[in-house]
Amino acid sequence: MSTHPTSLSCTSLDFSWPDGTPVFEGLQVAFGPGRTGLIGVNGSGKSTLLKLLAGELVPAEGAVKAIGEVGYLPQNVTLDTAVRVDEALGIAGARAALHAIEAGDASEENFTAVGDDWDVEERALATLGELGLGALDLDRTIGEVSGGESVLLRLAALLLRRPDVLLLDEPTNNLDLYARRHLYAAVDAFPGILVVVSHDRELLDRVDHIADLRDGEVTWYGGNFSAYEEALAAEQEAAERMVRVAESDLKKQKRELADAQVKLARRKRYGQKMWDQKREPKIVMGNRKRAAQESAGKHRIMHQEKLAEAKERLDDAIEAVRDDDEIRVDLPHTLVHPGRHVLTLRELSLRYGARVDGEFWLRGPERIALIGRNGAGKTTLLRTIAGELEPVEGVAEAHVPLRFLPQRLDVLDPELTVAENVARYAPDATYNRIRARLARFLFKGARADQRAGTLSGGERFRAALAALLLAEPAPQLLMLDEPTNNLDMASVKQLSSALESYEGALIVASHDMPFLESIGITRWLLLDGEVKEISQEETAEIAQ
Structure with missing residues (x-):
């Protein structure tokens, strides 16, 4: 980390999409010491601003000025599973040189590669341990790490560089309850300028300032997210x-x-x-x-x-007076009567080792929360119930029409427009009906003609949800995998309200405890090698 004063600012910044749509015009903003939560409705340009600050995008006019090294964690992190852990951390060269020097090779190249970083291995292992990745050996290949582990491993690589500025874009999206604790601790301990885009209320309650991006301008509020809401x-x-x-x-x-x-x-x-x-x-x-x-x-x-x-x-x-556009989900009539069998799981063994011993029944309009560590098999279980994966053995049988909204939102064809994607799931629906329903998901007029591949994360979620809820027949069992990952706070609240009025059965895999508590969960299932029912009190203990 630099010993010089650190700063990060934008001056007279202009940026537009390739089609000419302006995102920022003359934006002026400066980030000072401490932790800043950058918030705004979906599509307001939060991720775009982070990319501009990180140098990933180039403004048409104006300038971005950063004094000090900038570390940037993007929203979607992918790692090559064939590389070693030390390569993913960016320390393979320094580490190899250090080992060569210890073995007696005192060449100038090795000393140059090490520089002043003689404790690189110790720091790497300590950083991995602090982020809950202590089980990852530096010499092993990454292999099949979970999405959450990929995020933390990328964050570890950034922290090892000792950046002066740290930019985080939705860092908790793929993290389980345990991993989030490690991320929160890293955020609390970061000594420089930190700017985080997030919908995670607990994370936003740890910041010092809130920067509200709205209509291409930033309004500042002192304090954390709770203080912002009051103001x-x-x-x-x-x-x-x-x-x-x-x-x-x-x-x-x-x-x-x-x-x-x-x-x-x-x-x-x-x-x-x-x-x-x-x-x-x-x-x-x-x-x-x-x-x-x-x-x-x-x-x-x-x-x-x-x-x-x-x-x-x-x-x-x-x-x-704010009148933020929010999702207005008008769910179809999907009543499931109490006592009706909706789902049966019997002596079920899943890929990657998870299992359901005996029988598990879902009856009537129950609301099931599925929680557990990253990699425990929550997504695998949902995909098996949806019929996308075959179980190793046993039975997973749905007795009502079901729809599954996956975490990756890959139900959309990126080459088709939003309206065309919806039409794929409801081929008998009229053009006018599709357009009218899409308007309730904020795809009005020309927005319904956008290609799915050009949508932001939150927009993709809305389009995917619209496609599934307009599908025929309407789902009486709705399964959602981390549904709040790409939604702003207003849309999370609106989704909660919509799901409260849903009359079918619901299974939600999520690490977002406030969201789960808001939608009236009736049973909590913990997936930890096997599926077992736990009380809400036990869930609260796990979340601590």
Whole structure:
């Protein structure tokens, strides 16, 4: 880590998508010491901003300035399973040189490769241990590591470089409850500038500042996410009061304009009466008529200007009130009566060793939470129930129509538009019905004609969920694998609300405890070699 003052800033930053759609125009933002949570609705440009800060993307105009080394953890991490752990950590060369020196090869090349990093092995092992990866030997190949282990291994590689700035994009997406604890500890201990994009409330409650990215601009809030919510609620309450004041003022100005017009009409009728009766000299009446017309014109202009100003104040007040687009999931009628058999698992053995001893029944509209460490087999179990994988032995039988939304969202064809993807699952649905339903998932107008391959993570989730829920027949068993991974906080809340009204059976594999608790889970299953039912109290202990 550098001994010089560290800073990270954007100046007059412009960036657009290849199709010309602007993302940022003249963005000015600077990140100081401490931990910053970068938040915003899906599609606001959070990941794009991190890529610009990391140098992964080049702005059309303006500049990104970073003093100190920058480490960047992208949202989607993939590692070559054939490489060794020390290669993945980026220390293979220094480590080989260190071993050669210890063996007596004192060549200049080896000393150059080691530099000042004589404790590289010790630091690597300590870092792996701190992140819960102590079982990974530096000399072994990575092999089939889980998604969560890939994230932590990539983070370990970044931390070993001792960066001054650390940029994290949704780092908890693939982490189980245990791995998240290690990540939180690493975030707490990082001494430099840290900017994290996340929907993980517990992680966001560990930051020092919140940077809210909205409409291409950043608004700063001191404190963690809970403090941000309180500040935002106060702001919105004040904004709504201003709307009421502006609406009252607009009504008043309309009323005064109407009253003024009535008075002017009366004066005009009186003047016309005087003219018709010729009670005054013609020149006097002419002067009076011109003066009245000028006065009436000025009066009318004054009230119209006041009315226009009142309308402008109302528009400004309304603009200050947030009306964030959120998923509006209108689930189809999927009632499952209590007691009806929905799913049977019997003496089931899965690939990679997990099993279900005896029989497991899911009856009626039960809500099952499936938890366990990364690599325990949660996704394998869901894919087996969905019929995508054959069990090693035993039975997995669904008795109702089911749909499975996988973590990788690979139910979409990236070359087809959103509307075309939905049509694949509901071939009998009319064009108008598909478009109308897609609008409730925030794909309105031209957005429904976007190719799936160009969508952001949150947009892909919405498109995939729309495709499955519009499918025919509608699912009476819905299985979701880490559904909140790519959703902003508002969309997570809306998804929770939608699933609360779902009348079918539900199985959700997730590490997001607040989300699971919000959707009315009725049974908790822990997958740890075998599937076993645990109490909610035991679940809370595991989450600690």
